[in-house]
Amino acid sequence: MSVLFIVVPLAVLLAAGGVLAFAWAARTGQFDDVDTPAERMLHDE
Amino acid sequence: MAAEATLASPVRRAKALCRHCNLVVPPGLIDPARDDQFCCHGCETAYSIIHTCGLERYYELRQQLDDRAPAPGTDRTYNDFDDDTFRRLHTRQIGPLTRCELFLHGVHCSACLWLIERLPRMVKGLVEARLDLRRGIVDLAWDDRVVKLSQIARTLASIGYPPQPARDRKSRAHRVAEDRRQLTRLAAAGAIAGNVMLFALALYAGIFDAMDPSHRTMFRWMSMVLTVIALVWPGAVFFKSSWVAIRTRTPHIDVPIALALGAGGLWSVFTTIKGSGEIYFDTVSVLVFALLAGRFFQSRQQRASADDVELLFSLTPSSARRVEGDATRDVPIESLQPGDLVQVLAGDSLPCDGEVDSGDSLVDESLLSGESRPVRVTTGDRVAAGTLNISAELFVRVQTVGESTRVGQLMRLVADGTQRKAPIVRFADVVGAWFTLGMLALAALTLGLWLWLDPLHAVDHAVALLVVTCPCALGLATPIVITIATGRAARRGMLIKGGDVIQSLSKPGVMILDKTGTLTTGGLSLVAWHGDDSVRALVHAVESTSTHPVAKALARDLTDPHAAPVRVTSTNQILGRGIEAVAAGQRVVIGSLSFVSTLARVTLEHADLARRWAAEGITPILVAVDGVSVALAALGDGVRPEARATLDELRRRGWQLHIASGDHQDVVTRVGSTLGFTLEDCLGGLSPEAKLALVERSKASLDPRSGRRLVMVGDGVNDAAALAAADVGIAVHGGAEASLAACDVYLSRPGIGSILELFDGCGRSMHVIRRNLWVSLFYNTTAAAIAVAGLLNPLIAAIVMPISSLSALAVSLKSRTFADHRSQSVLDPGSRS
Numbered sequence: 020m021s022v023l024f025i026v027v028p029l030a031v032l033l034a035a036g037g038v039l040a041f042a043w044a045a046r047t048g049q050f051d052d053v054d055t056p057a058e059r060m061l062h063d064e
Numbered sequence: 065m066a067a068e069a070t071l072a073s074p075v076r077r078a079k080a081l082c083r084h085c086n087l088v089v090p091p092g093l094i095d096p097a098r099d100d101q102f103c104c105h106g107c108e109t110a111y112s113i114i115h116t117c118g119l120e121r122y123y124e125l126r127q128q129l130d131d132r133a134p135a136p137g138t139d140r141t142y143n144d145f146d147d148d149t150f151r152r153l154h155t156r157q158i159g160p161l162t163r164c165e166l167f168l169h170g171v172h173c174s175a176c177l178w179l180i181e182r183l184p185r186m187v188k189g190l191v192e193a194r195l196d197l198r199r200g201i202v203d204l205a206w207d208d209r210v211v212k213l214s215q216i217a218r219t220l221a222s223i224g225y226p227p228q229p230a231r232d233r234k235s236r237a238h239r240v241a242e243d244r245r246q247l248t249r250l251a252a253a254g255a256i257a258g259n260v261m262l263f264a265l266a267l268y269a270g271i272f273d274a275m276d277p278s279h280r281t282m283f284r285w286m287s288m289v290l291t292v293i294a295l296v297w298p299g300a301v302f303f304k305s306s307w308v309a310i311r312t313r314t315p316h317i318d319v320p321i322a323l324a325l326g327a328g329g330l331w332s333v334f335t336t337i338k339g340s341g342e343i344y345f346d347t348v349s350v351l352v353f354a355l356l357a358g359r360f361f362q363s364r365q366q367r368a369s370a371d372d373v374e375l376l377f378s379l380t381p382s383s384a385r386r387v388e389g390d391a392t393r394d395v396p397i398e399s400l401q402p403g404d405l406v407q408v409l410a411g412d413s414l415p416c417d418g419e420v421d422s423g424d425s426l427v428d429e430s431l432l433s434g435e436s437r438p439v440r441v442t443t444g445d446r447v448a449a450g451t452l453n454i455s456a457e458l459f460v461r462v463q464t465v466g467e468s469t470r471v472g473q474l475m476r477l478v479a480d481g482t483q484r485k486a487p488i489v490r491f492a493d494v495v496g497a498w499f500t501l502g503m504l505a506l507a508a509l510t511l512g513l514w515l516w517l518d519p520l521h522a523v524d525h526a527v528a529l530l531v532v533t534c535p536c537a538l539g540l541a542t543p544i545v546i547t548i549a550t551g552r553a554a555r556r557g558m559l560i561k562g563g564d565v566i567q568s569l570s571k572p573g574v575m576i577l578d579k580t581g582t583l584t585t586g587g588l589s590l591v592a593w594h595g596d597d598s599v600r601a602l603v604h605a606v607e608s609t610s611t612h613p614v615a616k617a618l619a620r621d622l623t624d625p626h627a628a629p630v631r632v633t634s635t636n637q638i639l640g641r642g643i644e645a646v647a648a649g650q651r652v653v654i655g656s657l658s659f660v661s662t663l664a665r666v667t668l669e670h671a672d673l674a675r676r677w678a679a680e681g682i683t684p685i686l687v688a689v690d691g692v693s694v695a696l697a698a699l700g701d702g703v704r705p706e707a708r709a710t711l712d713e714l715r716r717r718g719w720q721l722h723i724a725s726g727d728h729q730d731v732v733t734r735v736g737s738t739l740g741f742t743l744e745d746c747l748g749g750l751s752p753e754a755k756l757a758l759v760e761r762s763k764a765s766l767d768p769r770s771g772r773r774l775v776m777v778g779d780g781v782n783d784a785a786a787l788a789a790a791d792v793g794i795a796v797h798g799g800a801e802a803s804l805a806a807c808d809v810y811l812s813r814p815g816i817g818s819i820l821e822l823f824d825g826c827g828r829s830m831h832v833i834r835r836n837l838w839v840s841l842f843y844n845t846t847a848a849a850i851a852v853a854g855l856l857n858p859l860i861a862a863i864v865m866p867i868s869s870l871s872a873l874a875v876s877l878k879s880r881t882f883a884d885h886r887s888q889s890v891l892d893p894g895s896r897s
Contacts, residue, residue: 023279023282024282027263027282027283027286028286030259031259031286031290034255034258034259035255037255038251038252038255041248041251042248042251042252045244045247045248045251046244046248048240048244050244050247051196051240051243051244052196052197052198052199054196054197054198055177055195055196055197055198058174058177058197059177059181061174062174062177062178062181
């Protein structure tokens with residue numbers, strides 16, 4: 020069961036990676052406007 | 065009153081508009097036998113289809129949409145967009161491209177998005193146009209060497225989206241950055257809560273099943289590290305705000321929350337390091353996430369309403385026409401200098417304080433002073449920024465611009481008022497104070513009891529109690545109720561900028577109403593007619609030849625589609641006095657008493673009535689035909705149709721109403737008496753400073769603990785300072801920029817009709833918030849009883865807390881606050897449920 024000592028911190032690191040990715044996305048303005056892209060994709064030609 | 069009664073029926077006939085398309089019905093097609101008139105067969109067919117299917121609400125809904133989207137003129141050159149001052153204020157250079165954000169008027173839907181984003185194909189040199197559909201802001205990037213911004217703006221205006229610069233680029237950028245930080249914190253809190261819950265699940269499973277002690281220690285330490293991060297980063301807001309609350313000795317809901325988080329967190333850290341004892345990391349981290357989420361949604365919704373109001377006021381013109389040599393050039397207001405000469409066309413508002421250099425016109429000062437009658441200005445007269453030039457072109461020598469103008473000074477009063485306004489102690493905060501006391505008392509009781517029974521576990525039980533009595537259901541559900549209420553109100557045309565408003569408006573209090581533009585229509589209209597009805601057509605024909613505001617109002621209100629056209633042969637207009645003409649072979653003189661009496665014989669009865677009307681504050685206009693006065697019309701500021709019913713209903717509910725106006729006392733008294741005000745409740749002749757003083761005095765006379773609040777309703781620049789100082793400032797449709805900036809609520813439907821709906825919605829929302837308190841209290845007392853008995857363990861806490869929050873949330877989501885759909889009459893009892 021000692022594999023848990025590696026797997027659990029690894030899982031937490033993965034989650035931290037997710038948070039960092041989200042922070043990057045928020046910082047670059049990808050959540051500033053969440054309504055328009057949904058409409059815009061309907062018009063892409 | 066009798067004079068008004070004779071007026072009623074012709075005016076109704078005058079509005080022979082097509083029932084379906086709202087265009088004027090040609091006289092030949094009018095069928096006097098029917099209620100509904102149609103301009104063509106197509107409209108009649110369309111109406112009958114809609115009518116037979118029982119879909120007549122369509123017309124009601126359509127009316128509201130029309131109100132919300134007035135199309136402003138599009139004949140601007142937008143040359144001011146190329147000015148250096150404009151470029152410095154609103155554009156930024158990125159590589160070879162220039163970027164700028166513009167607010168667009170009239171953006172609704174997916175098709176607008178498509179059209180606007182295809183703009184680079186229409187304008188050479190424009191590289192990108194990206195629209196934010198909800199806010200109506202387009203982000204443009206163009207090559208300045210190929211195309212000028214003014215040309216892009218003209219193209220936008222020509223396809224129906226007149227642009228305006230987004231006013232305050234810096235503060236908007238700051239707000240966006242704050243939004244992004246908030247979202248990041250929320251995400252971090254969410255991720256931590258999820259992971260700590262997973263560890264907790266493993267630990268709880270280990271209670272029943274044997275668990276390796278080393279694994280148990282690992283999970284506890286991992287939970288600790290994550291929860292400490294949650295508490296010092298996203299959760300820090302609770303500690304900061306409760307520290308401020310304690311220092312200023314004001315009650316706040318964050319104090320008991322911080323107490324629970326702090327006690328739970330610290331004790332769990334202690335037991336983790338010690339290696340034995342209960343931990344509450346899971347409950348603490350979930351609490352941080354849930355409470356932050358509630359606040360995030362609330363601030364987002366309020367931001368959206370505030371954005372909508374900001375969009376409205378950024379649409380007011382921001383350019384001036386400067387005279388440069390023989391030509392005029394559009395420049396931004398910011399680049400005007402004292403001594404410049406500006407041209408102000410009829411229908412434009414004045415960009416600066418100054419002196420009339422040449423020209424002779426009427427100026428509407430109602431937004432600035434509350435005065436409903438236009439003022440005549442000519443060479444040498446002083447004019448103020450923010451007033452409206454209505455009849456003829458003026459050339460104005462600039463004296464002061466920006467902050468030092470009269471409007472600028474009033475805006476400073478607004479800023480002061482907003483700063484000085486003490487925050488309202490919210491219901492949740494008052495409850496929070498009692499929660500804190502209750503929690504501390506119960507914790508002390510538990511500690512004392514268990515020190516006596518079992519000293520080893522005394523602190524454990526006391527901490528368990530603090531954690532489990534955290535008023536999280538209240539702290540989470542209250543923002544959600546406010547979010548839903550604000551969102552629904554916004555869809556019904558009531559933009560609420562702050563959550564405190566909902567509480568303040570839920571109980572009747574004192575209301576001070578502005579007159580001009582709020583209770584009245586704010587423009588000139590026919591309010592009385594006395595004498596021969598047959599000359600109406602004559603007057604209409606003669607006045608139609610003039611562009612004077614008085615003539616325009618008369619011509620509009622005397623329109624009669626049944627009347628045969630009258631031929632007007634020669635006219636002679638004397639500005640400020642009247643008009644003389646030959647119509648249908650008769651000599652007609654229309655104008656003031658002094659003017660008409662020099663050209664015709666005025667009967668004693670007419671002269672008396674004219675003087676009496678003038679004394680009442682309405683403007684008498686005499687009509688003489690072939691040398692004898694035959695009729696008398698009166699122009700005034702007409703009372704809005706819904707005003708009386710709304711005010712009566714407010715009185716019935718216990719509101720104390722007053723009128724405060726900048727207009728003359730006699731005018732205010734006349735309007736007040738038709739609306740059921742007593743003489744002492746009608747205050748006229750008030751300067752903006754006097755209005756502010758009145759609001760502050762009335763506010764001071766109210767007992768803050770009674771829950772009665774001071775509400776100010778107004779539309780003008782002269783109301784702005786008072787709006788900012790009142791407990792709740794409500795600005796009505798058509799208001800000035802300053803009042804939009806100062807208000808807490810903006811009603812986008814004309815008139816005060818939607819006030820009742822607003823109050824109903826606020827009352828119901830407060831009711832839901834109170835119900836949440838009971839749900840919260842029920843869970844907390846049950847849990848507290850278990851904790852005092854020493855039976856509570858982290859598993860029970862982890863189960864009880866989310867259940868209480870979720871049930872409060874469910875109650876809030878299901879509740880009816882503001883009606884969910886548009887267009888039920890506000891006075892219709894069916895809309896209240």
